[in-house]
Amino acid sequence: MESMARAATTSDVFNAIAEPQRREILVLLRSGERPVTELAQELGMTQPGASKHLRVLREVGLVRDRRAGKQRLYGLDASGLRPVHEWTGGFERFWNESFDRLDEYVQDLKQAKQEE
């Protein structure tokens, strides 16, 4: 495993949701569990394609599956998205501040630190 090109998608939620179609799958699953075939059809992808994306999502824990007769229903487990939401949330003050005021902000921080 020398010189990995990128963190495996199977081990990182950030990477797992970097794929547009996987994000679409997650969105669809908000309205309830679905079998693979249905997802594939709704997203216009092949069944193997959907299965592969679902596998990635399952391995990072964003999706759960359970057997239901002949079918296998996939359901959302969005808790893994929480860290992503929180991480981006850590930048919230930066998009609320304009760029000009950002500099002031940083100055304030520095000053506050000196006054500690």
Added chain:
Amino acid sequence: MESMARAATTSDVFNAIAEPQRREILVLLRSGERPVTELAQELGMTQPGASKHLRVLREVGLVRDRRAGKQRLYGLDASGLRPVHEWTGGFERFWNESFDRLDEYVQDLKQAKQEE
């Protein structure tokens, strides 16, 4: 360009922040502008490595650069993270609800729709 392996990181913020080191760069930049060399040093990567990551971040608009004498200072432009924050926020109710109650929730949705 047939059969793209994945959306180009240069055109998608989700993909750009899928790389751990790029996320670290963004975090560092919250405390102010930095030249490439400093970033590279603080993150224990080579200068070319840092430059390449910064290029990706710049192309998706998460980072701005300006010349300052001999140096080139990179600064944060976190507005591009907002869509990610909002997208993940769309799943918030799913991690607040337990899995058992989730099913009820979906039932409620369906019922509400019928009663429209």
Added chain:
DNA sequence: TTGACGCATACCTATATGGGAATATGATGG
């Protein structure tokens, strides 16, 4: 047990990356 159906895998191909090393570019001070 045997189809048929639903889904997961294996295989193959073109691309996209990340990382390291060497090198090209740019801007600055003399």
Added chain:
DNA sequence: CCATCATATTCCCATATAGGTATGCGTCAA
């Protein structure tokens, strides 16, 4: 114009994907 510092690029390589097609596997109904 030159030497130098700060960065960006270019090459090269190994690996990670995404997608398509063919195929294996497990489950259910008759």
